[in-house]
Amino acid sequence: MTYTVTITPENIAFDVENGQTILEAALNNNIRFPNRCQVGACAACLCRLLTGRVKYHLEPMLTEAEKAQGWVFACQAVVESDLKISLSE
Numbered sequence: 001m002t003y004t005v006t007i008t009p010e011n012i013a014f015d016v017e018n019g020q021t022i023l024e025a026a027l028n029n030n031i032r033f034p035n036r037c038q039v040g041a042c043a044a045c046l047c048r049l050l051t052g053r054v055k056y057h058l059e060p061m062l063t064e065a066e067k068a069q070g071w072v073f074a075c076q077a078v079v080e081s082d083l084k085i086s087l088s089e
Ligand code: FES
Pocket: 034, 035, 036, 037, 038, 039, 040, 041, 042, 043, 044, 045, 046, 073, 074, 075, 076
């Protein structure tokens, strides 16, 4: 199963294979996606999920308010549907 992630408002789209994180898929597609540690510690990859579903193997350290605002750790978030995300606040 392949999903499509679209970064808005830039309208950059890339494919994600089943089981990949947002960050893995972005880097595989040569998308310049902010990242540093790739293990859920530095928050460089934080982005906002506008539509779609992700799941985590390990829940990242986000407050309830941050979760409600849609913040996700791209390096940890496994894609489960087509997504729209934003890198800006
Ligand atoms: S790259 Fe460091 S938390 Fe995702």
